[in-house]
Each structure stands twice: as C-alpha cells, then as structure tokens.
Amino acid sequence: MSISGFKRGYHTIKVMLQYGLDKSLPSKLKPWYFRALRSCLFWLRNKHPQRSGGERFRLAMLELGPVYIKLGQMLSTRRDLLNDEWAEELAELQDRVPPFDSALARAAIEAELGVPIDSLFDDFEDTPLASASIAQVHCAVLKSTGQPVVLKVLRPNVEQKINQDLQLMEQVASRLEKIMGNSHRFRPAEIIADYKSTILGELDLKLEAINATKLRNNFTDSDALYVPYVHMEHCYKRLMVMERINGIPVSNIEQLQAQGTNFKLLAERGVELFFTQVFRDNFFHADMHPGNIFISKEHPDNPFYIGLDCGIMGTLSETDKRYLAENFLAFFNRDYQRIAQLYIESGWVSENTDVVAFEQAVKAMCDPIFQKPLDEISFGHVLLELFRTARKFEMVVQPQLILLQKTLLYIEGLGRQLYPQLDLWQTAKPFLEQWMSEQIGPKAFFDKAKANMPFWSEKLPELPELVYDNLKLGRKLLGSQQQLLQKYVRHQQQLHKSNYLLITSAVLLICGTLFYNQSVTPLLPHSFYGLGVILWIVGWRQRPKKH
Numbered sequence: 336m337s338i339s340g341f342k343r344g345y346h347t348i349k350v351m352l353q354y355g356l357d358k359s360l361p362s363k364l365k366p367w368y369f370r371a372l373r374s375c376l377f378w379l380r381n382k383h384p385q386r387s388g389g390e391r392f393r394l395a396m397l398e399l400g401p402v403y404i405k406l407g408q409m410l411s412t413r414r415d416l417l418n419d420e421w422a423e424e425l426a427e428l429q430d431r432v433p434p435f436d437s438a439l440a441r442a443a444i445e446a447e448l449g450v451p452i453d454s455l456f457d458d459f460e461d462t463p464l465a466s467a468s469i470a471q472v473h474c475a476v477l478k479s480t481g482q483p484v485v486l487k488v489l490r491p492n493v494e495q496k497i498n499q500d501l502q503l504m505e506q507v508a509s510r511l512e513k514i515m516g517n518s519h520r521f522r523p524a525e526i527i528a529d530y531k532s533t534i535l536g537e538l539d540l541k542l543e544a545i546n547a548t549k550l551r552n553n554f555t556d557s558d559a560l561y562v563p564y565v566h567m568e569h570c571y572k573r574l575m576v577m578e579r580i581n582g583i584p585v586s587n588i589e590q591l592q593a594q595g596t597n598f599k600l601l602a603e604r605g606v607e608l609f610f611t612q613v614f615r616d617n618f619f620h621a622d623m624h625p626g627n628i629f630i631s632k633e634h635p636d637n638p639f640y641i642g643l644d645c646g647i648m649g650t651l652s653e654t655d656k657r658y659l660a661e662n663f664l665a666f667f668n669r670d671y672q673r674i675a676q677l678y679i680e681s682g683w684v685s686e687n688t689d690v691v692a693f694e695q696a697v698k699a700m701c702d703p704i705f706q707k708p709l710d711e712i713s714f715g716h717v718l719l720e721l722f723r724t725a726r727k728f729e730m731v732v733q734p735q736l737i738l739l740q741k742t743l744l745y746i747e748g749l750g751r752q753l754y755p756q757l758d759l760w761q762t763a764k765p766f767l768e769q770w771m772s773e774q775i776g777p778k779a780f781f782d783k784a785k786a787n788m789p790f791w792s793e794k795l796p797e798l799p800e801l802v803y804d805n806l807k808l809g810r811k812l813l814g815s816q817q818q819l820l821q822k823y824v825r826h827q828q829q830l831h832k833s834n835y836l837l838i839t840s841a842v843l844l845i846c847g848t849l850f851y852n853q854s855v856t857p858l859l860p861h862s863f864y865g866l867g868v869i870l871w872i873v874g875w876r877q878r879p880k881k882h
C-alpha cells in the first residue's frame with residue numbers, strides 16, 4: 336500500500352470512529368478481534384455522542400466524500416434494511432450536500448466552454464440550485480433562445496478523490512478475499528468492481544448527456560416519463576447544459592398530496608416505466624434514487640415522472656431479458672423446476688448443476704415468501720434471494736442483473752411509498768405476459784421476418800441462380816450416389832460368388848482326402864482334388880479387390 340493510500344485509510348478509519356460508527360454496529364458483527372483493534376485506537380473517540388446514529392452516519396459519509404456519499408444514497412433507498420430515522424437522514428445525501436465555492440464552479444464551467452459564461456448565458460446564478468455528491472447545479476438562461484437552463488458541473492478534483500478511495504477499497508477487498516479464501520461466497524472484490532464501474536460512469540457528463548438524449552427519445556410520446564432536453568452543443572466531460580425542469584421531488588409526499596396527485600396511477604406508472612425500459616427499450620435508468628426523480632406539477636390527476644441524472648444506465652442481452660421475464664412468470668406460477676431449468680439454460684449456473692437440489696433450494700427460499708399477501712411481496716427482494724440461492728450453486732455474478740435487481744428494489748420501494756397498496760405483480764404480470772407472447776408467438780415470427788427483410792431483399796435477385804446451382808449440384812450428387820450404390824451391389828455379388836466357390840472347393844478337398852484314405856480307386860480322390868483346386872483358383876480370382 337502506498338503512503339498516500341495508508342494516509343487515506345487512516346483518515347477513513349479516524350472519521351468513522353470519531354463519528355462513532357462502530358457504536359452503531361450490532362454486537363454480533365463485532366468479534367473479539369474487532370473489539371481488540373478498536374481498543375488499540377483508544378485516542379480516536381466518538382466526538383458526537385449527543386447526535387443520533389443516522390445523523391452521525393450521514394455526517395461521516397459527507398466528510399469522507401463522493402464515494403461514501405453515493406454509498407449513503409444507495410442505502411437511503413433500502414427502507415427494508417433501515418429504520419425511518421436513518422432512512423430520512425441518509426435521504427439528505429441525495430441533493431443536500433454542502434456546495435463548493437461558486438468561483439470554482441465558474442472557473443470550471445469556463446474552462447470547459449472555452450469562453451466566458453456571459454457570452455453564452457444570461458442570469459447565471461452563483462448560488463447553486465442543488466449540490467450533490469458528484470456535481471453542482473447552477474441556473475442560467477440560454478442567450479441564443481432565452482430558455483431557462485441548468486449547468487451541471489463536476490466537483491473540483493472529484494475524479495482523483497473517487498479513484499483514491501476506490502483504490503483503497505480494492506486493496507482492502509482483495510486482502511479480505513485472501514484471508515477468507517475462495518470457499519467463501521462473500522466476494523468483496525467483485526462488489527467493489529461492480530460499484531467502481533457504476534460510479535466511474537457518473538464522472539463523464541458527455542456520456543450522461545448522450546444517455547439522457549437516448550432516454551428522452553425513447554419516451555418522446557410517453558405520458559409517464561419526461562426527460563429534460565439536453566443542449567449537446569454545450570456538453571463536455573465535466574459540464575452538461577440542459578433544460579430546467581420545475582417538478583416536485585418524489586420524496587415530498589406532502590406537496591404531492593396538497594396538489595391532489597393521483598398516487599395509485601403514479602405508482603403503477605413507475606412499475607410500467609421500469610418494465611418498459613428493461614423489456615421494450617433494453618436501456619434502463621439504474622440510479623433511480625428519489626433525488627433524481629421529480630413529479631410534474633401540471634395535471635396532478637394524470638401525473639408523470641421527470642427523470643434526471645442518466646449517468647448510470649443498464650442494458651441486458653436478449654437472452655438475459657427473455658430468461659428474466661420467464662423467471663418472473665415461473666416464480667409467480669410457483670414453477671420451481673422451471674426456475675431451476677431457466678438458470679441452467681441461460682448459462683447463469685453451470686449445466687452440470689444438480690437440477691433437483693437446485694429446485695429444492697429455490698422452493699425452500701420461495702415457499703415462505705408466498706405465505707405473505709401478494710401486495711407485500713418485494714420482487715426486487717425475491718430476485719436478490721434467488722441470486723443468493725444460485726450463488727450457492729456457483730452462479731457466475733452477472734453485473735447487469737445485479738444492477739437491474741437494485742433498480743427494481745428502488746422502484747418497488749418508491750411505488751410502495753407513494754401507494755402502499757401497490758400490487759406490483761398485478762401491474763407487471765400483464766406487461767410481461769404480453770412481452771413474452773410477442774417474443775414467441777406468431778407476431779414474433781412475423782416481426783423477425785420483417786426485421787430480416789433487408790437481408791432477403793438483397794439476396795432475392797440471386798435466388799434463381801442459387802436454385803439452379805443447387806439443382807445442378809443435387810443432380811451431380813444423385814448421379815455419383817447411384818454409381819456408388821451400383822459399385823457396392825456388384826462388390827457384394829462378387830464376394831458371395833467367391834465365398835461360394837471357396838467353400839465348395841474346401842468341401843471337395845475334404846471329400847478327396849476322405850476317399851483317398853478309403854483308397855477305393857485313386858481316380859475318385861484325384862478328381863475331387865483336381866476339381867477342388869480349380870474351384871479354389873477360380874473362387875480366389877473372383878474375390879473383389881480391396882480399395
């Protein structure tokens with residue numbers, strides 16, 4: 336470990352202990368060696384004993400920087416793991432991170448634009464509209480069109496800070512793996528690698544701008560999702576300019592209630608949006624924490640979502656999509672054998688897996704879940720448990736599926752917060768069944784045929800020539816096959832004839848010997864010998880030659 340890595344490691348431990356994070360750990364997660372190590376660092380005392388556990392955790396994440404803030408954001412959506420106090424504290428990490436100096440923001444924006452801000456924008460506001468883990472957002476008006484826009488600029492040195500923390504995490508994770516050995520299912524190095532690829536995607540605002548434009552285009556005519564227009568001509572790696580939206584943060588339930596939002600429709604549209612992005616477009620927003628989702632103020636009875644921050648997007652292969660949809664349907668039909676088969680067919684687990692044992696494990700996991708009423712079942716959780724079960728059968732980690740499963744958990748959490756009676760399955764099932772029938776029904780056949788049209792229209796003019804060539808080839812093949820057959824028949828006939836002559840010659844020779852011993856008259860045995868020898872010579876000559 337380098338000196339700077341060591342320093343950062345010490346700083347991280349110091350901040351965590353000074354905010355008393357060790358106190359919040361349940362005692363079963365504090366083995367004797369942990370407690371011994373803690374006692375060795377006696378000078379690092381909890382400096383904020385008067386604050387609550389959630390607040391201490393949030394402040395520690397804020398002090399440690401972007402990587403930890405993101406971690407806190409992710410945790411904030413896991414209301415299944417956290418109590419309300421913690422979840423609300425951590426939700427503040429979604430967009431209430433202390434801002435950085437506006438002079439630095441201006442300098443960074445102008446460095447990217449290559450011209451002064453005032454030459455392209457009017458009314459640039461030095462006080463940021465919002466400040467988040469990776470970037471800060473300032474309002475302005477686009478000079479050329481007079482449209483209100485926001486300028487999203489990366490925090491100074493955010494890349495270095497993230498890389499340094501990730502390096503440290505990678506080193507700790509690989510040491511942990513060495514200590515625990517290969518047999519353990521907990522693979523910290525894999526988790527960090529997964530997290531790394533996710534967070535690094537957020538550091539390129541040009542890429543985010545491209546993603547946002549693609550998502551916007553996918554939902555141009557949608558009444559469920561709106562994505563703000565991105566001014567691509569002013570987007571760079573560290574700066575993004577887009578239309579300013581004016582929605583209500585999805586977490587602000589009171590304001591949504593006050594305007595009379597149709598929560599049932601909103602929650603159902605959330606689920607529909609998730610499945611449309613995954614199955615129709617194969618391009619889904621994978622950072623759906625509430626700080627990135629707003630609700631329209633117009634027509635509260637017919638509300639739509641406004642999606643921001645397209646830094647992390649997910650895609651699945653066609654095969655994964657198909658198996659995932661089937662998996663959900665099989666789960667709902669309690670067809671555990673099918674689930675086990677699907678994991679094998681898709682290649683998620685090896686084909687040598689014991690299907691029966693796997694099916695039993697899936698059943699043991701799913702049966703207790705079905706004891707609950709349907710509207711209490713979390714499908715993100717079911718998927719997570721299925722992956723855990725499959726890990727016991729050496730499932731290869733599929734980062735794209737993990738991303739999807741996390742997104743599903745977010746969506747479900749959000750949907751249930753908006754409308755607690757949301758029956759996710761009733762909303763999703765018709766969508767999945769329809770999608771599956773489109774994949775395998777006659778419509779799928781015609782769609783595929785239609786998709787292959789350009790290929791066939793290119794090949795069609797060559798078709799008569801190809802048919803003629805093939806017929807000619809076929810006739811030639813038929814001719815040579817007939818020749819071969821005739822040759823084989825002739826060969827067999829010759830063989831039979833030769834065998835017949837040789838056997839008769841052997842019989843004559845044996846008879847000749849018998850008569851010779853009887854010595855009735857020498858003429859008879861000699862005639863047998865003579866005839867036998869002649870037949871043997873003829874028979875031998877008749878034998879077909881080996882080729």
Ligand SMILES: Nc1ncnc2c1ncn2[C@@H]1O[C@H](COP(=O)(O)OP(=O)(O)OP(=O)(O)O)[C@@H](O)[C@H]1O
Binds near residue numbers: 408429485
């Ligand atoms: N187009 C916009 N119009 C209005 N407000 C916006 C817009 N884009 C971003 N914001 C505000 O800025 C906040 C932070 O933006 P964004 O989530 O894109 O930043 P980030 O640093 O990538 O955040 P995160 O911590 O989620 O990674 C949003 O929560 C929202 O309040």
